[in-house]
Amino acid sequence: MTTNALAGGSANEEQERFWNDVAGPLWVAAEEETERHTGPFGAAALAVAAPSAGEAVLDVGCGCGSTTVALGAAVGAGGSVLGVDLSAAMLARAEERAAASGSTHVRFRRADAQDADLGSASFDLVFSRFGVMFFADPAGAFANLHRALRPRGRMVFVCWQAASANPWMAVVNRGAARIFSLEPPSRDVPGPFALCDPDRIDAVLRAADFSDVEITAHAEQLRFGAGQSVEAWVHQRLLMGPARAAYLDAGLDRQRETCAILAEELAPYRVDGEAPESGLVMDAAAWIVGARP
Numbered sequence: 001m002t003t004n005a006l007a008g009g010s011a012n013e014e015q016e017r018f019w020n021d022v023a024g025p026l027w028v029a030a031e032e033e034t035e036r037h038t039g040p041f042g043a044a045a046l047a048v049a050a051p052s053a054g055e056a057v058l059d060v061g062c063g064c065g066s067t068t069v070a071l072g073a074a075v076g077a078g079g080s081v082l083g084v085d086l087s088a089a090m091l092a093r094a095e096e097r098a099a100a101s102g103s104t105h106v107r108f109r110r111a112d113a114q115d116a117d118l119g120s121a122s123f124d125l126v127f128s129r130f131g132v133m134f135f136a137d138p139a140g141a142f143a144n145l146h147r148a149l150r151p152r153g154r155m156v157f158v159c160w161q162a163a164s165a166n167p168w169m170a171v172v173n174r175g176a177a178r179i180f181s182l183e184p185p186s187r188d189v190p191g192p193f194a195l196c197d198p199d200r201i202d203a204v205l206r207a208a209d210f211s212d213v214e215i216t217a218h219a220e221q222l223r224f225g226a227g228q229s230v231e232a233w234v235h236q237r238l239l240m241g242p243a244r245a246a247y248l249d250a251g252l253d254r255q256r257e258t259c260a261i262l263a264e265e266l267a268p269y270r271v272d273g274e275a276p277e278s279g280l281v282m283d284a285a286a287w288i289v290g291a292r293p
């Protein structure tokens, strides 16, 4: 059962609106492809976290619950896992996934990890796959996670490196910013690149009283958009990205033109000699971060 701690509102209202109303349902619809891309990064973070039987784990920004269920399998029925997220749609999918796996020790809560009462010294491990970059007050949020950790516990999360190391996001976002005359997004605002600078990660975690901060790089080459036209893939990315509002306001003709321009700019990433629907192969790079309370 998912409990709801957001009835009184969220400290991250804008992000809550985005994830609950807009991105959540799109993520559920695109779950299979998203899982293929984020899976290898999550597996690498899970290997660093090394959850063991009987442990209590918090999965922050658990989304559709794939890591929550994997953590549940690692800690076994003698342990417990709580997944927290802002998106009701993603949590509903997570519930389905946990029920299908038969894990009765995996629970979910709709809550803002920044300021929800997650208890004090309740968890051996705080884990997150790409769920900790959306806090309005990162130091405050990590202090809340620090409070929830047992003194000998650990935190392990994976977050994206800079846009320049992630063309799979950057090419469409940069092109859309140019076409719609948008300001380039600042790194200091909540979003996928909020923790892309290792110095910032270190400063934020130390401000939240974490120590032994270890940051390692993990890179993958990923295939995107297989089985659809590049234009259709660009359309999906635009609906998920920072140019969403401008793109939706642009009207059908300009939307089509935008997708065509950006599909052309993605030509260098097409696999030579394969059908146009074979998709694009692009680099993706993240940081795996470990820290102790």
Ligand SMILES: C[S@@+](CC[C@H](N)C(=O)[O-])C[C@H]1O[C@@H](n2cnc3c(N)ncnc32)[C@H](O)[C@@H]1O
Residues within 6 Å of the ligand: 012, 015, 019, 020, 038, 060, 061, 062, 063, 064, 065, 067, 084, 085, 086, 087, 090, 111, 112, 113, 114, 128, 129, 130, 131, 132, 134, 135
């Ligand atoms: C990029 S998605 C990653 C989802 C999932 N961890 C995965 O790897 O598939 C980010 C997730 O973090 C959640 N999220 C963002 N800010 C949050 C917050 N303050 N508290 C709880 N969840 C949050 C979003 O709702 C979303 O599900």
